[in-house]
Amino acid sequence: xSIPEIxxxxxxxxxxxxxxxxxxxxxxxxxxxxxxxAKKEIIENDSTxxxxxxITVTELRPGTVxxxxxxxxxxxxxxxxxxxxxxxxxxNTFPAIxxxxxxxxxxxxxxxxxxxxxxxxPAADSLPQSRK
Numbered sequence: 181x182s183i184p185e186i187x188x189x190x191x192x193x194x195x196x197x198x199x200x201x202x203x204x205x206x207x208x209x210x211x212x213x214x215x216x217x218a219k220k221e222i223i224e225n226d227s228t229x230x231x232x233x234x235i236t237v238t239e240l241r242p243g244t245v246x247x248x249x250x251x252x253x254x255x256x257x258x259x260x261x262x263x264x265x266x267x268x269x270x271x272n273t274f275p276a277i278x279x280x281x282x283x284x285x286x287x288x289x290x291x292x293x294x295x296x297x298x299x300x301x302p303a304a305d306s307l308p309q310s311r312k
Contacts, residue, residue: 229290240278247273
């Protein structure tokens with residue numbers, strides 16, 4: 181190999197190294213930006229009930245607004261149910277709407293909305309497998 185051929189190979193390798201370095205820089209910046217946006221979204225939506233189970237505090241009828249509260253662990257829910265007291269005032273309640281009738285005390289799944297009004301549907305998993 182002659183000196184001009186070795187010089188050409190070195191230049192090609194250095195160019196490839198520079199391109200890989202630029203690609204790494206751009207992808208690192210993009211990753212940090214996406215992580216920053218994701219963290220911001222998580223902080224903004226931290227108090228949301230979307231995707232979680234809730235319990236109806238008032239009955240929900242189609243087209244009318246009712247109230248729901250977050251569901252607790254099965255043990256805590258059993259304790260609340262066995263106490264027999266109306267503890268509506270001791271829970272944080274949120275307005276909700278449903279496309280079908282759901283009676284008071286039923287388990288629902290929150291499917292959308294925001295803190296001002298949640299959309300809910302009856303929960304298919306309202307009874308654990310051990311109780312069936």
